[in-house]
Amino acid sequence: MNNAAPYKGNTTTQMAGRSSTSLAAAEKPAPPRRTRNKPEERHREFVRKAIELFAEVGFEAGTRELAQRLGVTQPLLYRYFPSKDDLIAAVYQEIYVNRWKKEWREGLVDESRPIRERIIAFYEDYASTIFTPEWIRIYLFAGLRGVDINRRYAATVESEILRPITLATRASFGLGGEDPPTPEEVELFWTLQGGIFYYGVREIVYRFPMPVDRPTMIGNAVDTFLAGVGPVLKRLAERDGEAV
Amino acid sequence: MNNAAPYKGNTTTQMAGRSSTSLAAAEKPAPPRRTRNKPEERHREFVRKAIELFAEVGFEAGTRELAQRLGVTQPLLYRYFPSKDDLIAAVYQEIYVNRWKKEWREGLVDESRPIRERIIAFYEDYASTIFTPEWIRIYLFAGLRGVDINRRYAATVESEILRPITLATRASFGLGGEDPPTPEEVELFWTLQGGIFYYGVREIVYRFPMPVDRPTMIGNAVDTFLAGVGPVLKRLAERDGEAV
C-alpha cells in the first residue's frame, strides 16, 4: 500500500475515446463511444505512454493504469503487444537503440578539433540526451531486472565512445594511437563516463539539489581528467611496452 | 492443495531449541513441527533474509516468498513487523546506517599520511563495504522508489567524506584549507566518487565482466584525479578570491 510516488511526471489523464460530453446522462451507463485509430499510430502512442509510465513507477506498473492513461481499455493493449514483456521490449528499443546518435563517434574522432573541445562537446550533447527520467530511470530499472539491455548498451558505449576517446587522448599526448586500447586504459575512461553519468543519477533519480550546472560540472571533470591522465597513460604504455 | 511441505525446512540456520520428537514418524500428513525462537533472534533473522531477498528481486518480493525462505509461515512476519514497509525500513537501517564506519572520516583527515595514500585507502575499504549486491542493488531500488534514503545518505557522504577530502586535497596543494569547500569544488570530488561507485554498478548490477580489478581501478582513478585536480582547484580558488 506504499508506493511512495517517486517521480511524478505530468499526469495528463485525458480520456481519448471516452469523453462523455453530455452530463445529463444520469440514467444510462454512458455511451462507450469508441474511437478507431490506425494500428501504427496506436502502437507508437502505446509505447510513448508506456515509457512515461514505466519511468515513473517501474515495470511493475499495471497494464490497467497504462490503458487508463491512454483512454482505452486494458485488453486492447494485448491486441498490439502479445504480452507485457513485448511492450517492455518495444520501450527498450525506442529509448536505447533509436536514440543513439552516430554523430557522437564521428565528433570524437574529428582530429581537426582539440581533444578537450571534442570530449566536452560530446558529453554535453550526450548528457542532454540521456539526462531525462525516461532514459536514466528505465535504464536502472532494466539493469536491476537483469535484462541484457545494459550489458549491450555498455558494450556499445565502450566500442563507440570510450575506445575512440582513449585513442584520441593517447594520440594527443604523443603516445601513439596504433595499438588498440588496453582494458586498463579503457577502464580509466569508464571512470570519467561513470562520474558524469552519476551526476545525472543524483539529479534525476535521487532528486538531489544540484548547485553546479551541467556544463560547469562537465568542464571541470574533463579538465581535471585531461590534466591528470597524461602521466597515467604514459606509465601504462611504458609498462605494457616492457611486458610485451 | 497445500500438501507439499509448507515449510521448506532449513535454508540456513534452523537453530532449533530442541531436537524434537521422533524423526522416524514420516507417513502421515506430516506434523507441523514448530520451533519457538526468541523474538530478538527472529527479528534479526527476518531482516537478514529480507535483505537477501530484496537485493535479488526488489521490494516487490512477496512476503510469502520471504516466509518460505525463513522456514516460517507468512502471517508470522506480521507479528514482528506491522507492515511490509516497516520491514523495508528495518532493512534500510541495517544496511545504510549500521554499516557506516566513522573511521572513514578519521582516516581521511589524518594528516600524518600523504593525501594519495589516504584517499586510496578510503576507497578500497569503502568499495569492499558497499560493492555487494545487497548494498548497491537495494540502494538503487530505494532510489527509484523515491524514498529519501538516498538523499540522506548522499548528504552524509558529502559532509563526512567529500568535504574532508576536498579540504585535505586543497591543503596538499598549498591552497589553504581555511574556507569551507565551495559547491563547485565538492562537485569535482563527486565526480571521482561517482566514477568509482559506477564501477560497482557495472560489476554488480549489470554484471559486466570487469577485466580490471578494483585496486588497480581505484589507483588509476585516484592518480589521474590527483594529478589533474591541482590546476582546477587553483583556478577555482583564484576566481572565487576575485569574486569576493
Add this chain to the structure above:
DNA sequence: CATGTTATTTATCGAACGATAATTAAATAG
C-alpha cells in the same frame, strides 16, 4: 444500401498479493 473486416469493449478467469482473525502448541511459572 448491405456486407465484411477488425478495432475496441465487456466480462471473466486464475494466480498472487498484503493483511487480519481465529486457532494451536511450545515454553514458562506457580
Add this chain to the structure above:
DNA sequence: CTATTTAATTATCGTTCGATAAATAACATG
C-alpha cells in the same frame, strides 16, 4: 502437575495483476 502466556500456525478476506474469450461497433468496400 496445572495454568498462563505467547510464538506460530491455519484459514481467509479483499484487491490487484496479466491474460483470454466473446460480444460489439466503427470503418472500408461493394
